[in-house]
Amino acid sequence: MGRKLQYIGLSDGTTVEAEIVSESDAVAHAVHRELQVSDVRIDPGELTMIATDEQSGYDLIDNEILAGLQLHRLAGIDRYPAEVSRLVGYNAAVTEPFVLLEPYRGVPVSEVAGKLLTADRRRFQISLLTGLRWLTVAGIAHRNINPHTVRWDEDSRTVQITGFLNATVFGAPRQIVGTLPWAAPEQRPDRITGDVGERDDIWAMGRLIFYVLTGEEPADRNSIRAEPELGQLLEGVFQAPADRPTCRELLVNRLGIKDPLPGPRQDNPALAKGREDFWVYYHGKKRQHSDSGNSGHAGESGQPAAGTRASRPWWRIITFSAVGVVGVLFAIVIILNVR
Amino acid sequence: MPSDNNGPSAGPPPRQVVCPICLARIDWGNLSPFRWDKGEGKYVPMTFPSSASPEQREHLMGTISWRCPNPTGDVAIHFLPAAYGQYGEPAVFGFIGATSSGKTHLLASMVGAIESGELHRYGLTAAPVDRGRHRTFMTDSVIPLLNSSTVLKATREGVITFADAFLVGQGAAEPRPIAIFDVAGEELRKVDDAKRFLNVATGFVFVVDPNQFGKSKLGDQTFNVVLEILQSIRKLDSVSAVVVLNKADQLKFDEPVALWLRRADNGLDTGMVVEESADVYAYLHSRGADAWARPFRECGNATLHFASATGVSKGDELATTYPRPVRPQRVLAPLLSLMAMAGVITAPGTGA
Numbered sequence: 001m002g003r004k005l006q007y008i009g010l011s012d013g014t015t016v017e018a019e020i021v022s023e024s025d026a027v028a029h030a031v032h033r034e035l036q037v038s039d040v041r042i043d044p045g046e047l048t049m050i051a052t053d054e055q056s057g058y059d060l061i062d063n064e065i066l067a068g069l070q071l072h073r074l075a076g077i078d079r080y081p082a083e084v085s086r087l088v089g090y091n092a093a094v095t096e097p098f099v100l101l102e103p104y105r106g107v108p109v110s111e112v113a114g115k116l117l118t119a120d121r122r123r124f125q126i127s128l129l130t131g132l133r134w135l136t137v138a139g140i141a142h143r144n145i146n147p148h149t150v151r152w153d154e155d156s157r158t159v160q161i162t163g164f165l166n167a168t169v170f171g172a173p174r175q176i177v178g179t180l181p182w183a184a185p186e187q188r189p190d191r192i193t194g195d196v197g198e199r200d201d202i203w204a205m206g207r208l209i210f211y212v213l214t215g216e217e218p219a220d221r222n223s224i225r226a227e228p229e230l231g232q233l234l235e236g237v238f239q240a241p242a243d244r245p246t247c248r249e250l251l252v253n254r255l256g257i258k259d260p261l262p263g264p265r266q267d268n269p270a271l272a273k274g275r276e277d278f279w280v281y282y283h284g285k286k287r288q289h290s291d292s293g294n295s296g297h298a299g300e301s302g303q304p305a306a307g308t309r310a311s312r313p314w315w316r317i318i319t320f321s322a323v324g325v326v327g328v329l330f331a332i333v334i335i336l337n338v339r
Numbered sequence: 340m341p342s343d344n345n346g347p348s349a350g351p352p353p354r355q356v357v358c359p360i361c362l363a364r365i366d367w368g369n370l371s372p373f374r375w376d377k378g379e380g381k382y383v384p385m386t387f388p389s390s391a392s393p394e395q396r397e398h399l400m401g402t403i404s405w406r407c408p409n410p411t412g413d414v415a416i417h418f419l420p421a422a423y424g425q426y427g428e429p430a431v432f433g434f435i436g437a438t439s440s441g442k443t444h445l446l447a448s449m450v451g452a453i454e455s456g457e458l459h460r461y462g463l464t465a466a467p468v469d470r471g472r473h474r475t476f477m478t479d480s481v482i483p484l485l486n487s488s489t490v491l492k493a494t495r496e497g498v499i500t501f502a503d504a505f506l507v508g509q510g511a512a513e514p515r516p517i518a519i520f521d522v523a524g525e526e527l528r529k530v531d532d533a534k535r536f537l538n539v540a541t542g543f544v545f546v547v548d549p550n551q552f553g554k555s556k557l558g559d560q561t562f563n564v565v566l567e568i569l570q571s572i573r574k575l576d577s578v579s580a581v582v583v584l585n586k587a588d589q590l591k592f593d594e595p596v597a598l599w600l601r602r603a604d605n606g607l608d609t610g611m612v613v614e615e616s617a618d619v620y621a622y623l624h625s626r627g628a629d630a631w632a633r634p635f636r637e638c639g640n641a642t643l644h645f646a647s648a649t650g651v652s653k654g655d656e657l658a659t660t661y662p663r664p665v666r667p668q669r670v671l672a673p674l675l676s677l678m679a680m681a682g683v684i685t686a687p688g689t690g691a
Contacts, residue, residue, distance in 0.1 A: 058663065062591060069592050093589075093652060095662040172601035268594060274624025278617045281636055 083131030114215020558630025
């Protein structure tokens with residue numbers, strides 16, 4: 001009998017017990033009784049390359065889990081988009097954390113760059129932007145869009161965005177992440193400023209569209225404008241984040257596609273009610289303080305301006321022991337015994 | 340050698356200071372000096388050489404303690420660090436929470452952040468009021484937690500004294516002492532001595548254990564006891580409080596915890612402190628844990644914070660070490676906020 005492990009399954013949020021029945025030295029494969037196949041998609045070699053002073057191996061796995069959960073919360077099981085890889089389960093509370101993902105589809109787009117059939121060129125653009133639109137509405141920035149994390153499935157003729165090890169939520173401070181030359185300028189050393197937002201992935205997405213459709217990396221803006229199919233679509237995409245078009249603008253206004261996800265994601269009603277209650281108490285306290293002339297409240301400045309934040313965290317000192325930790329995520333074939 | 344048992348004659352005139360242990364009002368500077376004798380394991384009388392230079396006196400001041408006159412005699416003999424009452428009015432902070440809340444770990448992580456110089460980032464300085472006591476706390480709690488990822492023992496029953504104390508300075512303003520109490524969770528409900536410090540305390544850190552959500556609609560009983568006592572002595576309106584949702588690492592995939600754990604400490608950015616407070620309050624509401632936010636609603640000044648003293652859970656209840664290296668998250672922000680509300684420091688632009 002193989003080694004036992006437990007993970008939290010996204011299908012119902014319960015703890016699932018699994019048994020490892022065989023292992024190999026390749027990257028990850030896991031058999032799931034109901035979903036057919038699940039992959040453990042963390043490659044220690046990949047982590048070694050992308051872990052930085054800013055993010056440990058533990059952080060990277062947390063990023064993949066958080067992105068998967070956010071998408072699951074948005075899409076559920078029935079609406080889950082084909083354009084994004086899917087988290088099946090995870091366990092982040094153990095010494096050797098891991099994630100289980102549905103197997104990826106297709107091949108990395110690096111293998112099809114410059115080779116897409118004419119009929120598929122527009123489908124590729126729409127599918128990539130559709131995937132990105134789901135991320136946007138889920139409040140997730142991928143931060144590592146490149147020819148190896150985006151795949152093209154010839155059978156369904158759709159894109160699949162994978163590899164969320166660098167993902168984060170909107171509003172988090174920007175960090176040095178991503179893969180050069182695909183990382184947006186605001187993710188590069190000495191260029192870090194402000195918080196992550198919905199336009200951060202647009203830069204890499206634009207570069208990838210150019211690369212896949214032409215087979216070449218853009219030399220300069222003139223080379224983009226020279227491509228009749230791309231000049232208009234990518235206009236402004238390589239500007240500073242605030243000046244870039246949003247994903248929705250690209251899909252709806254430039255590609256003429258109906259937004260697959262109209263409107264922003266609704267706030268959790270319980271959180272919204274809690275915030276409402278907070279402000280009632282807060283303003284009541286402010287009134288009491290003004291009546292009594294007490295100015296000693298740390299929060300006298302009223303509701304805050306968005307986007308302000310303090311300097312970088314001190315604890316960002318990363319040890320890379322976590323890479324060793326995820327080294328266990330090699331090549332497991334497991335049959336799951338649902339409790 | 341000539342000596343002067345009344346301590347240094349130079350320096351500011353004696354002032355009256357409330358002893359946080361027995362609540363006696365003491366004429367500070369008119370007391371007998373003692374020093375901690377490590378070999379004997381107790382305080383021993385010391386003499387203050389009258390020929391000592393100002394520099395020597397300053398050094399000695401950091402090592403001596405005054406014996407409190409303890410006029411009512413209903414509390415055991417106790418000592419206070421000399422620097423405690425030498426400067427501005429001391430701020431007395433108490434860590435409140437159930438035994439399982441992790442307040443000892445939170446306090447150790449905060450002291451670790453102070454020790455590593457984190458306050459300098461906000462233009463603040465901090466020096467231990469009692470170097471011996473500070474070293475003991477470092478050796479017993481901070482170093483084992485942060486360097487060896489050791490699980491600390493719960494606050495000992497019956498121990499009612501400072502965990503540590505610092506002299507906090509900001510720019511040219513006179514430094515202010517802060518004394519921090521870590522009182523056993525169960526203690527507050529049983530021992531009158533433990534309640535004594537509530538009478539002089541100026542600020543509280545209410546430590547929330549999210550693992551208790553759903554087990555009771557009444558919240559943390561230690562919170563309730565403290566609030567009831569403060570109400571009975573008419574201090575609720577004048578005290579400051581921070582409600583710290585500890586063990587936030589266990590909630591790191593929940594909204595809006597995920598975002599806050601990815602942000603830096605708010606420091607003295609009051610706008611961000613209020614924004615975070617709103618999110619913590621909302622999160623508690625969403626988990627049916629409104630009762631744990633009671634200190635925010637009832638205390639005169641209050642903020643709420645997400646924090647993780649360790650950044651990792653110990654997993655097995657009986658574990659003696661954490662399975663990964665300890666990495667505290669957002670532990671300094673609550674202390675900064677409390678110091679600002681208690682008037683120890685000034686938060687720029689707020690008048691606080």
